[in-house]
Amino acid sequence: xxxxxxPLLFLNLGGxxxxxxxxxxxxxxxxxxxxxxxxxxxxxxxxVMNDIISTMFNKKFMEELFKPQDLYSKKALRTVYxxxxxxxxxxxxxxxxxxxxxxxxxxxxxxxxxxxxPRDILLVTFNHLDAIKDFIxxxxxxxxxxxxxxxxLIETYNCLSDGEFQLIRQTLLIFFQDMHIRVSxxxxxxxxxSNGRFVLPISxxxxxxxxxxxxxxxxxxxxxxxxxxxxxxxxxxxxxxxxGSFELYGDRVLKLGTNMYSVTRxxxxxxxxxxxxxxxxxxxxxxxxPLAKEELNFLARLLGGLDIxxxxxxxxxxxxxxxxxxxxxxxxxxxxxxxxxxxxINIEATQEPGRRAELSRILGELEVAEPRPGSAxxxxxxLALMDEL
Amino acid sequence: QAAWCELPSRVLLVLTSQRGVQVRPGGxxxxxxxxxxSPWVTQTCSLPAHSVFARGxxxxxxxxxxxxxxxxxVLVFDIPPKGTNxxxxxxxxQHRDPITDIAAEQGxxxxxxxxxxxxxxxxxxxxWSTEEEFTLLGKIPGSGSTCSSVTLWNGIVAAGYGNxxxxxxxxxxxxxxxxxxxxARWIYALDLAPLTGKLLSGAEDSFxxxxxxxxxxxxxxxxxxxxxAECVTDTQVCGARFCDxxxxxxxxxxxxxxxxxxx
Numbered sequence: 145x146x147x148x149x150x151p152l153l154f155l156n157l158g159g160x161x162x163x164x165x166x167x168x169x170x171x172x173x174x175x176x177x178x179x180x181x182x183x184x185x186x187x188x189x190x191x192v193m194n195d196i197i198s199t200m201f202n203k204k205f206m207e208e209l210f211k212p213q214d215l216y217s218k219k220a221l222r223t224v225y226x227x228x229x230x231x232x233x234x235x236x237x238x239x240x241x242x243x244x245x246x247x248x249x250x251x252x253x254x255x256x257x258x259x260x261x262p263r264d265i266l267l268v269t270f271n272h273l274d275a276i277k278d279f280i281x282x283x284x285x286x287x288x289x290x291x292x293x294x295x296x297l298i299e300t301y302n303c304l305s306d307g308e309f310q311l312i313r314q315t316l317l318i319f320f321q322d323m324h325i326r327v328s329x330x331x332x333x334x335x336x337x338s339n340g341r342f343v344l345p346i347s348x349x350x351x352x353x354x355x356x357x358x359x360x361x362x363x364x365x366x367x368x369x370x371x372x373x374x375x376x377x378x379x380x381x382x383x384x385x386x387x388g389s390f391e392l393y394g395d396r397v398l399k400l401g402t403n404m405y406s407v408t409r410x411x412x413x414x415x416x417x418x419x420x421x422x423x424x425x426x427x428x429x430x431x432x433x434p435l436a437k438e439e440l441n442f443l444a445r446l447l448g449g450l451d452i453x454x455x456x457x458x459x460x461x462x463x464x465x466x467x468x469x470x471x472x473x474x475x476x477x478x479x480x481x482x483x484x485x486x487x488x489i490n491i492e493a494t495q496e497p498g499r500r501a502e503l504s505r506i507l508g509e510l511e512v513a514e515p516r517p518g519s520a521x522x523x524x525x526x527l528a529l530m531d532e533l
Numbered sequence: 534q535a536a537w538c539e540l541p542s543r544v545l546l547v548l549t550s551q552r553g554v555q556v557r558p559g560g561x562x563x564x565x566x567x568x569x570x571s572p573w574v575t576q577t578c579s580l581p582a583h584s585v586f587a588r589g590x591x592x593x594x595x596x597x598x599x600x601x602x603x604x605x606x607v608l609v610f611d612i613p614p615k616g617t618n619x620x621x622x623x624x625x626x627q628h629r630d631p632i633t634d635i636a637a638e639q640g641x642x643x644x645x646x647x648x649x650x651x652x653x654x655x656x657x658x659x660x661w662s663t664e665e666e667f668t669l670l671g672k673i674p675g676s677g678s679t680c681s682s683v684t685l686w687n688g689i690v691a692a693g694y695g696n697x698x699x700x701x702x703x704x705x706x707x708x709x710x711x712x713x714x715x716x717a718r719w720i721y722a723l724d725l726a727p728l729t730g731k732l733l734s735g736a737e738d739s740f741x742x743x744x745x746x747x748x749x750x751x752x753x754x755x756x757x758x759x760x761x762a763e764c765v766t767d768t769q770v771c772g773a774r775f776c777d778x779x780x781x782x783x784x785x786x787x788x789x790x791x792x793x794x795x796x
Contacts, residue, residue, distance in 0.1 A: 306695050307631060307654030307679040317788055344739050344767045354696045355714035362711050365753055375759035377740060381717050
């Protein structure tokens with residue numbers, strides 16, 4: 145397994161999350177003057193995006209991320225995104241957060257699977273970063289943070305060999321193995337089958353550096369070509385036009401990793417217990433202490449480094465719904481198949497008293513009140529939070 | 534990775550992982566053992582400190598098992614005809630990049646051709662003779678593409694690459710004898726049927742191809758012909774193996790696939 149996979153996993157999943165949040169915020173936003181106090185405006189949306197992106201690209205966070213290490217467990221990673229999604233005034237119910245995470249992971253799984261060359265995973269990452277820079281184009285401070293990370297990506301990854309990229313790709317594919325959640329937008333575009341598996345096209349441009357299959361060349365013992373033969377297959381491939389750019393700026397050519405959501409295309413998932421091997425998923429769920437000690441420490445350090453903004457007095461906390469209505473969200477929460485539930489970690493303190501104190505302190509600072517089920521007003525969450533202080 | 538290694542004295546199952554290398558005797562799978570002391574006697578060898586994983590397994594020289602590592606070193610284990618005393622006999626250090634695959638001669642090697650080939654991430658191939666000790670006979674430098682899998686038959690090295698090409702090299706001279714634009718994606722698996730010279734290739738493009746290698750002993754012409762193509766719809770093929778030495782049947786595995794498909 146590759147110890148350099150985590151930054152790519154984190155940044156690409158983060159990128160997908162931002163695409164989805166941006167789409168939902170736009171879909172639910174009301175022009176500024178007409179908005180009531182509990183409705184989204186463009187200003188709110190920009191603020192949420194700025195807050196989340198700025199948290200995501202926090203300097204200390206990135207330093208930790210880029211250190212060679214194994215991937216987190218699925219649960220640990222999910223917790224990081226939970227915190228990230230709540231890094232601003234926005235709140236998500238469990239059902240919406242679950243759906244967000246499903247969409248993020250299936251989208252990136254698709255991108256990794258369809259990457260023509262292993263190294264193209266870097267182009268996918270660059271596509272996400274290009275789009276993120278667009279989201280915060282009028283905030284030079286945050287733009288700087290993102291560019292810094294961009295440069296670090298280039299420095300760390302541009303020199304890796306194909307073999308090393310393939311190992312990274314395999315590490316990612318193992319992480320996503322057996323996930324077959326059906327996504328509406330994928331089903332509609334026919335990139336996913338109704339059984340949850342992605343469509344792998346056997347036509348189109350071959351990867352850069354690969355020849356169109358079909359030619360056999362024979363050489364004699366002096367190295368001179370003496371014969372040519374051809375064979376045909378069902379595939380219908382063509383030569384690619386050009387290679388994508390691996391520089392800070394440039395045409396990536398590859399479309400994977402660009403924003404496939406728009407305001408008019410709702411994001412939906414179909415919940416299906418689609419794992420053919422529920423036993424393997426069940427095994428993960430019954431592990432009593434899901435976090436190994438090292439992961440726990442690292443996670444605590446990361447979370448400690450996250451500058452979580454709490455809604456200050458006078459500001460309102462907004463709730464975002466990833467479904468089209470609150471009733472739908474409630475229904476989704478109740479009908480989610482057991483094997484697909486993300487058991488979000490309750491971080492248990494370790495045995496050592498020193499660590500426990502430190503962790504408790506960090507957790508205390510991060511504590512976010514769960515919105516009461518069924519509450520539809522943005523403001524109510526803030527009141528609930530203040531009640532508990 | 535896992536591979537059955539057939540030695541004249543016994544058959545062994547070799548497993549590689551991040552933890553190291555495990556060598557287990559091929560047992561009588563059909564007999565239920567029940568609960569009790571494990572009937573398997575396993576030897577676990579950990580990897581040299583600078584290696585991160587082991588990859589590439591082959592039986593060689595009648596009594597050795599070779600395992601590649603991510604540092605480029607090839608570990609040679611001496612297997613006694615009986616018992617569990619597996620010892621590390623040699624470490625071959627000719628590769629500078631992680632080993633991807635190792636293959637032993639499955640047919641009849643012509644003189645001077647060597648009987649073992651090792652491949653790495655950079656596409657470099659090393660040819661070895663395992664007669665008295667392991668001796669490097671030649672090196673074929675890589676040309677930019679990872680050699681992901683390799684087989685050796687009658688002195689012909691068949692190598693599959695990350696850019697979808699299959700190349701045939703003459704083991705004795707190190708010269709290229711054929712180049713095939715075989716697949717549109719990374720080739721994951723190559724297998725050879727030693728009785729007929731059939732070659733099987735499986736890749737991420739969903740295709741499995743059957744080829745026929747031939748070598749004319751008089752003219753020394755080496756040829757490869759395409760026999761058959763099979764598309765495993767919507768599946769990235771990760772493994773492909775002939776089920777018999779004539780190559781009449783083969784099995785395929787793929788990513789996210791919990792089944793083994795037999796053709």
